[in-house]
């Protein structure tokens with residue numbers, strides 16, 4: 588995601604100036620304070636007793652601790668998906684022809700048949716992205732448009748946003764992606780937060796219903812980012828690495844407020860198919876997500892960047908995916924061809940206790956939850972084909 592990367596780079600340079608640090612316990616500080624003490628006591632005792640054994644008794648920091656599992660069990664390191672698949676959640680801002688050519692080569696190696704670029708932008712930028720991707724490989728790419736909020740303070744915004752979207756669709760957009768600033772950082776000139784269910788967007792969503800455009804929407808963040816940043820926080824490591832990802836109450840609405848706004852938005856536009864990104868941030872509570880599916884028939888989710896949630900609960904994940912097999916779509920988020928194999932292994936095998944690809948998302952290991960082929964096909968492509976009628980279904984098995 589172009590904008591996200593830009594924010595991340597900026598934020599790491601100002602990491603510890605985050606105001607959250609003044610309000611909440613700062614894990615980095617706790618960490619730094621405790622490590623030298625532990626180290627000092629070890630070197631003192633080592634110098635008196637057994638200098639040669641200091642490396643075996645040294646206390647590692649939590650980030651250094653990296654135990655090698657001694658478990659011996661069957662391993663199936665799948666490199667290529669069992670069926671062709673559609674990645675509904677990828678980001679390629681302003682791609683060059685070289686990037687796109689390389690992308691297609693890489694996609695072929697893992698059976699990634701169609702990639703959905705959610706970062707199409709709007710207007711000229713969208714036109715250019717469509718030309719560079721779909722224009723050259725019509726069967727391999729789908730581009731979503733993004734709303735502009737530049738004129739949100741001028742009356743008639745919703746109507747104008749709807750007209751811009753209609754123009755983007757004429758220029759090749761096949762869906763609308765709404766980024767995470769929606770509901771959180773987006774503010775009116777008055778300073779008031781723009782709520783996720785603000786009626787100002789009604790004309791935009793009505794246009795989506797009229798044009799049968801799916802809306803992939805990211806509202807909120809993992810609930811742990813809204814919790815105090817302390818030793819009990821499940822995402823401690825990620826918040827240390829990226830302090831700007833914290834959503835302290837001094838700056839952001841509570842997680843539950845955002846969930847309620849999002850759910851009201853989905854309910855208010857029953858003719859729009861909403862794909863809530865990242866398991867709708869309920870990957871850690873699949874029962875809750877199931878209840879939402881039961882009440883909102885127009886709601887879908889992707890599994891992008893939240894595989895570790897499913898992989899830590901293989902029995903629940905399996906049963907959930909079987910039960911809600913029509914509602915879940917394959918997605919990856921940050922594009923890296925070598926990272927898809929974790930998704931294949933989790934979805935297609937019963938491998939146990941294997942390392943995840945991004946430790947800051949999961950200090951735990953994950954398990955495969957192997958779903959039946961029919962479910963796998965729905966997650967890999969059938970559900971996406973249903974929501975995105977522009978894709979040629981002939982490239983996929985029945």
Ligand SMILES: [Zn+2]
Nearest residue numbers: 588676678920
């Ligand atoms: Zn994303």
